[in-house]
Amino acid sequence: MMNEGIERVSQIIPQMPAVEARLCRLMLMVGSSLEEELEFKLKPHKLNHSDFLTLMILYSRPDGSSTPGELCEFATQGATNMTRITNALVKRGLITRGASAEDRRRVLIRITAAGKRFVQKMLPPMFPRVSAMFADFSDADKRNLSRLLGKLAHNLDQLDPDTQP
Amino acid sequence: MMNEGIERVSQIIPQMPAVEARLCRLMLMVGSSLEEELEFKLKPHKLNHSDFLTLMILYSRPDGSSTPGELCEFATQGATNMTRITNALVKRGLITRGASAEDRRRVLIRITAAGKRFVQKMLPPMFPRVSAMFADFSDADKRNLSRLLGKLAHNLDQLDPDTQP
DNA sequence: ACATTTTACTTCATCAGTGAAATATGATTT
DNA sequence: AAATCATATTTCACTGATGAAGTAAAATGT
Numbered sequence: 001m002m003n004e005g006i007e008r009v010s011q012i013i014p015q016m017p018a019v020e021a022r023l024c025r026l027m028l029m030v031g032s033s034l035e036e037e038l039e040f041k042l043k044p045h046k047l048n049h050s051d052f053l054t055l056m057i058l059y060s061r062p063d064g065s066s067t068p069g070e071l072c073e074f075a076t077q078g079a080t081n082m083t084r085i086t087n088a089l090v091k092r093g094l095i096t097r098g099a100s101a102e103d104r105r106r107v108l109i110r111i112t113a114a115g116k117r118f119v120q121k122m123l124p125p126m127f128p129r130v131s132a133m134f135a136d137f138s139d140a141d142k143r144n145l146s147r148l149l150g151k152l153a154h155n156l157d158q159l160d161p162d163t164q165p
Numbered sequence: 166m167m168n169e170g171i172e173r174v175s176q177i178i179p180q181m182p183a184v185e186a187r188l189c190r191l192m193l194m195v196g197s198s199l200e201e202e203l204e205f206k207l208k209p210h211k212l213n214h215s216d217f218l219t220l221m222i223l224y225s226r227p228d229g230s231s232t233p234g235e236l237c238e239f240a241t242q243g244a245t246n247m248t249r250i251t252n253a254l255v256k257r258g259l260i261t262r263g264a265s266a267e268d269r270r271r272v273l274i275r276i277t278a279a280g281k282r283f284v285q286k287m288l289p290p291m292f293p294r295v296s297a298m299f300a301d302f303s304d305a306d307k308r309n310l311s312r313l314l315g316k317l318a319h320n321l322d323q324l325d326p327d328t329q330p
Numbered sequence: 331a332c333a334t335t336t337t338a339c340t341t342c343a344t345c346a347g348t349g350a351a352a353t354a355t356g357a358t359t360t
Numbered sequence: 361a362a363a364t365c366a367t368a369t370t371t372c373a374c375t376g377a378t379g380a381a382g383t384a385a386a387a388t389g390t
Contacts, residue, residue, distance in 0.1 A: 001239075005225035013285065017292055019307055020299045024199060026314045028214075031196015032241075033321045034189060048376075049193075060170035069338060074166070076197075081377060083340055105338045105385045120178065127182055133320045134185045141313055142184055148302070148310045149191045155298045156198045213346080233368060243348060248369055270356045270367040 045122050050077055054085050055094060058111040059119045065110040094118055210287050215242055219250050223260060223276040224284045230275040259283055
């Protein structure tokens, strides 16, 4: 369906890298499909992707803490957005916001005990669906997908800083 | 960096399908990275992803026409959004909106000559970057990625209709 | 020591996308 | 002919993301 579309376009514009374009479309489709699935699983917990990611980053920290700036970087979010996310999570008592002692410009964000419990409770119900997604993947498949996605991610990173296409 | 995060989480919650969770994160990251790259390339043309996709669907049609409902389906957009997209593209003279003769509830959307020229002009400058993304991919790599993404897409489709996680 | 620059966040205004409900119009069924 | 269904648009309220400007603290230059 989408294949015919690309096929027809590439007949009109033969210089098009059709195979690669098709892979892009596929990636975009699967990506947004997965995003949708994730948001769907998060909705009952009143979380969205960025909230969840932020919380998980904190959860995965040995000391359970970070700063807005660091969270922005790891969650690839703007500072503005991170302020909003932090506000929301603080209001729900999942994290705390406090001033740093050394550098008083900095804000220290820390996951609370309630936040940890929340993660431990909400995570396991997701597992079956995550497993189901890859149910028919062999170990080699998984390794391969991981390798190819890693490669693609790397290439995309190299690409980004460029100027106008 | 993200790997350590998942690693640490899976130490606390050992039932987690860690390999699969990692693949999900990778997919999401690459997907949004690619999306970003696409939007970046589209920005100079004052198009966003959905505008572009809609226009490309029309372009790839043998007769260059479709209906809002069909476009919603293929571009996976809500009707509200499609109306907005159509308005914008009509205003720019890239498509036309007209009544269908057979079924007068229907609206016929058709790409204009200007629209086709526009696509033919804006597409080629994207090719080098698309090719660069997959520059170090062997043919087998591409086939494999395509196959694995296809499989994943299929599994995600089977998953979706379910109830709350 | 003081002035400037940089860094770290926050606030505010704005915008794109979404979903639900209301409307209009035309087709189909009974 | 009336009720029902289908297609599309409009309006509205809301969420989430973003950019520009503002504030405060620390680092740096002179």
